[in-house]
Amino acid sequence: MMNLIPVFVDYLTIRQVHEGGKLPVINGGRVLRIDTDGEIEYTVDTRQGLEGSFDSRVEVRCDGHQVEFSGNISRYGRQDNLFGFTFADSIQRINELLKSLDLPPFSSGKLYKFADSGWTWTGARVSRIDITCNYVTGSMIDSEALLRNMAGHHIGRQKGSLSVNGATVEYGRGSKYVYGKLYCKTTELKKHRSKKSGQHVSDEVIEFCQHLGVIREEFTLKSRFLLQNGLAYLGAITDSLLIEVYMNRTQLQRLEQVKYEDFNDLPKHIRSTYVSWKYGFPLNLNERTFYRHRKALLSYGIDISIPNNVQTMPIKVKTIELAALTAPDWYIKKYA
Structure with missing residues (x-):
């Protein structure tokens, strides 16, 4: 096992209110609620989808005062997201996108202490973060065996559930707190490439995952979890804290050896x-x-x-040796 775990961010939802307003209005349409008297009760701006290269997509919304971003910034504008970005780099990429739309960047704001709620940041608020890490199992057979094994494990009160195709184990589906999953990256990439949006995934990347038996462990940290753990504000979040969250929840980092029947x-x-x-x-x-x-x-x-x-x-009992996977040089040069 590695001491420095290559945890990166996939999906992010973040928003910030900017005093003074007068920002460009960006939305994908407006939904109105009208009462029986024909009066408008309220209006809601939907998010505007932004299409990137390689059929990637994220969403942005601005009502003139509040800016909101939601999507997988690691995938946006790239052929795949086998290896993503740190939280700090993800925020930088999002802010570069906002700048191209003449919108202000997400910022930490200032830290204030309130008598009733303690220390609070004034800047951007985060309501979802997906953190993930790739692992090498050695082969597709070993990755499938590992997933079968992990389906019997628990994360807290959540027992693993194995998908019908045997390629994904889920923990806490439908949870409003944290949702976790383990899955075979090769199977996921092949399924994605069968769709129009995934036709850009290269054979080289798929073969790399298949040869090494790459699996991914991923946790979706939802609004309630972030709020209860002091991670609801941009100013409070660091990559080291997210790695700590990952290490406290991961099942794979607790397994020095995984045995299965061959x-x-x-x-x-x-x-x-x-x-x-x-x-x-x-x-x-x-x-x-x-x-x-x-x-x-x-x-x-x-x-x-x-x-x-x-x-x-x-x-016969076989032992799988797990290793956290970092991006090789050839991947960084060609795809990152």
């Missing part, structure tokens, strides 16, 4: 039978196939005629 040692035609027997699922085999598979598995010390409801009978 199903690859079994012939392909009997793997599914073994897995079904091991976890107590119906085998759904006709009599002839049942006895053929039983005979094959007996050579591994496994008897599927005996229900596996008390003890497991593991075959």
